[in-house]
Amino acid sequence: MSGSTEEAHEDAPPSMANSALLRELPATERGQRTRSALIAAARAVFEREGYLDTRLIDITKEASCSAGTFYTYFSSKEEIFAAVLELAQEDMMHPGMPHVADEDDPAAIVEASNRAYFEAYRRNAKLMGLLEQVANVDPEFRRLRQKRGEAFIRRNARSIASLQSRGLADADIDPLLASRALSGMISRLAFGHFVVGDGDGDLDALIDTATRLWVNALVIPRS
Structure with missing residues (x-):
């Protein structure tokens, strides 16, 4: 890669995740682990059921958590999908x-x-x-x-x-x-x-x- 700052900036691709839907990471390690578990569960359900047919109850069931726990970290299906994208996009x-x-x-x-x-x-x-x-x-x-x-x-x-x-x-x-x-x-x-x-x-x-x-x-x- 070129070492110039301008080219390095050009080579940084924009995110596919809607930044308006992304929250700051939880302050505690436990909160971060719970959030990560929810994202992993959401990805599994999205891939299995499809985006349109995925329900929040499917995600909480996959993650073995309550709806209240889900809403502590995400407000909607759209928001957790954005988090899935943010985590996965660099590899895919x-x-x-x-x-x-x-x-x-x-x-x-x-x-x-x-x-x-x-x-x-x-x-x-x-x-x-x-x-x-x-x-x-x-x-x-x-x-x-x-x-x-x-x-x-x-x-x-x-x-x-x-x-x-x-x-x-x-x-x-x-x-x-x-x-x-x-x-x-x-x-x-x-x-x-x-x-x-x-x-x-x-x-x-x-x-x-x-x-x-x-x-x-x-x-x-x-x-």
Whole structure:
């Protein structure tokens, strides 16, 4: 990564969790443990029942706590869903293609980035499917999700432009459009494989295919 403050700020993706729904952490360790247990229970119920069909009583039953305990930490289903997102989003969202140093093999960097993405997606496949559902019914969440996705697209575009400037990628391709197309391809491939499909099959083959398509599209040399 570049060491400049401006670029570091640009590389910090916005949150998908609605900040207006997030409260400060409890002051005591016991309170923090209870809150964490409620968030874990809520994620399990959301993934099992779906966002629309989840009821607060389902969450409290999963967490083995009372409704009063729930309302000590959260006021609604929307609020605890925001907390679930805040906790999970760094693991489930693609960190993007990192900066490629002069001595690095850019094709290997693309492969490593794709591997990290697909492995995170596999770990969070149920949640990723849930996010598709929520995006269809919650305009604010959809806006935040799109904003975060756009940040990763622009990060990848900067990496592509850097490769172009060093003669390591096709200079005639628009880096932003290329990033949008390739990032969308990888995202939908993961969704189709891990959410719509059963996620079975050779993960290495999936990564290799995605990497070949990305590298070939940009005409990146492979060592």
